[in-house]
Amino acid sequence: MRIIKVTEEVSLARDVDTGNETQQASVDNILAQVREEGDQALKKLTEQFDGAALENLLVTKEEMDDAYNEVDDEVLEALRQAALNIREFHERQTRQSWMVTKEDGTMLGQKIIPLDSVGVYVPGGKASYPSTIMMNVIPAQVAGVENIVMTSPPDKNGNLNPAVLVTAAELGVKTIVKAGGAQAVAALAYGTETVPKVDKIVGPGNIFVALAKRAVFGQVDIDMIAGPSEVVVLADERARPEYIAADLLSQAEHDEMASAVLVTPSETLAQMTASEIERQVKELPRKDIAEASIKDYGAIYLTETMEEAIAAVNKLAPEHLEILTLNPHDQLGKIKHAGAIFLGQYSPEPVGDYFAGPNHVLPTNGTARFSSPLNVDDFTKKSSIISYSKEAFHRDAAHITALARLEGLEAHARSIDIRTEGKKSE
Amino acid sequence: MRIIKVTEEVSLARDVDTGNETQQASVDNILAQVREEGDQALKKLTEQFDGAALENLLVTKEEMDDAYNEVDDEVLEALRQAALNIREFHERQTRQSWMVTKEDGTMLGQKIIPLDSVGVYVPGGKASYPSTIMMNVIPAQVAGVENIVMTSPPDKNGNLNPAVLVTAAELGVKTIVKAGGAQAVAALAYGTETVPKVDKIVGPGNIFVALAKRAVFGQVDIDMIAGPSEVVVLADERARPEYIAADLLSQAEHDEMASAVLVTPSETLAQMTASEIERQVKELPRKDIAEASIKDYGAIYLTETMEEAIAAVNKLAPEHLEILTLNPHDQLGKIKHAGAIFLGQYSPEPVGDYFAGPNHVLPTNGTARFSSPLNVDDFTKKSSIISYSKEAFHRDAAHITALARLEGLEAHARSIDIRTEGKKSE
Structure with missing residues (x-):
């Protein structure tokens, strides 16, 4: 060296591959197909790209159970201990909603709640990635996300890797979709007859997955695109x-x-x-x-x-x-x-x-200057709470209208004035 | 209605304006100019777009002081009280680094620290936006960001709105750049002789500002692009x-x-x-x-x-x-x-x-499903800390190598094995 x-x-x-026009066009086309045709498109594309003709897009309970026969006890024990450690570390990150109540009757605060639903993309191919599943699923579970949908491309026989299935089963993931690539991202972002629409998509993938995540961002949230x-x-x-x-x-x-x-x-x-x-x-x-x-x-x-x-x-x-x-x-x-x-x-x-225990999904390519490891906050969101009292409102009304008028927003000022008019005329 | x-x-x-090809090309061109020519490009573009021929790109202390003569006492009082309220609310959001120390000597934790530097874009034009300044600057200050650079387009005479200057002065913002549009975003992202490079750019702007922020994202962080x-x-x-x-x-x-x-x-x-x-x-x-x-x-x-x-x-x-x-x-x-x-x-x-007190920078267009108001967390970042003891390492080594080999990553397993070889031969 x-x-x-x-x-x-x-x-x-390093210059990261951001895709070329052909790849982008292919992804756009796949997104549109899944959006319009749902399950039918998902099956067609899975046959085309993964060579698997699926009857059922979802992993069955039986497949989950059978997978345990394929996984060594030593590996199972290691998976279980790792999951415990990861859960323990992430549980220390949870936060509560909070509020301040003032003597004038005002209440201000932040409501912090989990996202409704999250999709976890798990790459397929020859290697299996149980650690990816743990690092993405556990923080979402700890945050309190109720609906977690996992998706991973099947092999030619329509099967997922046993270690992937066992890891998901150990974590209690119930919904596992046999789909990969841009079509899997599309199914998570738009929903299909079988695949529930989610609010955020996380997990690593190839350039097609990355381009698809970028394309649906805004409609749903995504995690960072790893370099x-x-x-x-x-x-x-x-x-x-x-x-x-x-x-x-x-x-x-x-x-x-x-x-x-x-x-x-x-x-x-x-x-x-x-x-x-x-x-x-x-x-x-x-x-x-x-x-x-x-x-x-x-x-x-x-x-x-x-x-x-x-x-x-x-x-x-x-x-x-x-x-x-x-x-x-x-x-x-x-x-x-x-x-x-x-x-x-x-x-x-x-x-x-x-x-x-700490997460292995980390900021790459120098972005640690401003980004963080994947963590429980990434699966929660905040709402501000503002409850003003009559007393506080009348005390502050003139300040608020002064600032609204300074910015030239008269209707803002009037939504204050209309509530003080009675008082003024007293 | x-x-x-x-x-x-x-x-x-609603379908949000995401710019057309002409606008994108213009932004790409502006970014390249500022990246290559620095201050010189910034001055040239400010003359071209804002009609202002600037000698000095930065607002002087004298300009800040003079601005106070142009702002009503009533407005100043309202600004000061608003800033106090906003600061108080955001101070309740701050978080500490934390750690867990285990009996086996292991220490795990999260180091939570402020970003080094943040750029705040403040729109210009006829209206002035003191509230934008407060809502973007104060959370960064509360997070502990040391370097805050504000930028806003000047009028034809090269001046910024007095209310904008007074608000910045009240908050203690020292570095204010007279530049707007994509050129201001470029200066913040790449740095110039006068403008310090920042790690994150926040604040609303027109389509050119939005396109520029999108283009530099990855190199620096950005806030959400508001709808x-x-x-x-x-x-x-x-x-x-x-x-x-x-x-x-x-x-x-x-x-x-x-x-x-x-x-x-x-x-x-x-x-x-x-x-x-x-x-x-x-x-x-x-x-x-x-x-x-x-x-x-x-x-x-x-x-x-x-x-x-x-x-x-x-x-x-x-x-x-x-x-x-x-x-x-x-x-x-x-x-x-x-x-x-x-x-x-x-x-x-x-x-x-x-x-x-709560922030007025909020998720729009249905993104409140998964996004939060601007908050102190947006100006901090986390690093995971992992300090394993010899005892813990030897206890867990077999689990770790089992998982590494399950994923086909032999060199990962060997970085564990090389540390246990001595023990094995004991």
């Missing part, structure tokens, strides 16, 4: 290069666009880590992907001091940040921009990806 | 038709696309309100706008029962909801979708637009 002395700007920003994944390791000379190399490679194996970066003031560590990466990468099943990622988007940034290294991290604003220094808590207060911060040598990123 | 018996679907959704304004009044036979008419008209005067709707089970009230609107609208300075809005987007929905009326309100999911019933608090629990809820006859919408 290249070692670069940090002198000026560093950035993780390629990234990790930055901030380390001093005490850190172990073989750990750092393993952690960087765990990011690099995701895809060729993934970015794995070490920032350190230690030249020795920089060189040892570079060697370790060369050694470890050769043994990986996803070696080709990891090598491409390391070559194109990997880097070791060498700084003069730890302060400079921290400044570089804040400029990078990584999705994942590991701090591998003698006392990692010392640096925590100085980190301003990172999606998730992993402290110390026993907190490699996979601990958070799967298990510890 | 037309009286419609509610039988089926009701909706507030036309709307109010729904939910009333029973006890409500006063002249109040309702005045309140509906205060919304209708905003613009021709604004929507003002009464939902009631009382036919008498429906008819009396319709007459009152006819009477009151004639006396308004912005009569033409209000009449067009009432004709195209106004409606009185008549229901059989109050329950049906509430169901209709939840379908409409209005930006503003006034509840004018005998005991408005009785209905509050049943309202699921509304940006701001105004209870009782002394809480007409302008009380909230200007003064009470």
